[in-house]
Amino acid sequence: MSDELPAFDAPINTALSRFYAKPTEIIHAEPLAAGLTNRCWRITDSQGGQSVWRPNSQAVRAFDIDRAREASAQSLAANHGLAPQPIASLAEGLLVPWVSGQPLDQRDDDPTAILIDLLVRIHQLPVELETASVDAQCQHYEQQLSAANVHRLADIKAWAIAQRPATEGDIPVVCHMDLGAYNVVMTPHRGAVVLDWEYARTADAHLDIALFCRANALQPDAVIETYCAQQQIKATEAVRRRVLAWLPFADYLALCWYEVGAKLYRLPAYKEAANQLFEQLAAQRRG
Known part of the structure; x- marks a missing residue:
């Protein structure tokens, strides 16, 4: 799955640029080791922010995951202080903020x-x-x-x-x-x-x-x-x-x-x- 992020860097860059309201691009990405179905990427952008890319992938299809429903759920939770608001829900996957802490x-x-x-x-x-x-x-x-x-x-x-x-x-x-x-x-x-x-x-x-x-x-x-x-x-x-x-x-x-x-x-x-x-x-x- 290491080839998934390069294929989607353009839509992610576009989403980040909209989020910051200024041109933004990925400067570093690394796969997350944690998680059994996540197979996600931790992204550092040119504004110094960090986010997580949760792609639509073979695993998502295998485990019957709907990223659009996930985005709706996290947005609802964010409205009540339980989670951060998603950055962007795209056809290629879901971009959410990285949460720092223990x-x-x-x-x-x-x-x-x-x-x-x-x-x-x-x-x-x-x-x-x-x-x-x-x-x-x-x-x-x-x-x-x-x-x-x-x-x-x-x-x-x-x-x-x-x-x-x-x-x-x-x-x-x-x-x-x-x-x-x-x-x-x-x-x-x-x-x-x-x-x-x-x-x-x-x-x-x-x-x-x-x-x-x-x-x-x-x-x-x-x-x-x-x-x-x-x-x-x-x-x-x-x-x-x-x-x-x-x-x-x-x-x-x-x-x-x-x-x-x-x-x-x-x-x-x-x-x-x-x-x-x-x-x-x-x-x-x-x-």
Whole structure:
């Protein structure tokens, strides 16, 4: 993917020039090492500013990412102090400001309180983001797998779907869908800033809580208790049941994501993670 930035330097330069209202060009670019699907570029421009180029790429297509929806989500979050406003949403990708600070997952103190507060704030955003089906996302992943692999996963998928809560109890909110400590930066002047809105959408709050627990390796009960207290939700047990019911599907979605990553990048870590989730779900299904 090292050839992606040179191909797009002209539209990026144009976008930066509009942003600064003066002629601007890229003077340095380096690929970001962090991130599993990002494969993004850190850019330094001739005005001394820094930004991140998030291209439309093979990985974006493989993981069913919509950069336009991502831009809308980040812009909505920026309006409420959770993220920086995107610089430009282009046909070739998304240009966003670089956020300087300390990644939350690299701090010594427990990040749980900060993370739950961010989760609550995101769920309190105006529901102005499109609803994107997680079932369609899952099917998109499966379509890229071999027939043998899909057959291998069929029983686990059916079981995971059967565990899901009834849609009548859904609470549609803006969901980040990947709110891990690795996607939060603590800044000196703005506090916590949330990155990587590429999977964000309107969806059931309980699914996002389930994904949040998995992303941060947190026990659901403690998260739910704090979340409900901050949201002033009295029916804590009802929330707990729905979150727990979503967990198998959340794990299955992650399994498929890792399978796609294993096929795309040929890295052992992806396949190892997929196999671990498969064994975990198979054991849960057996009871």
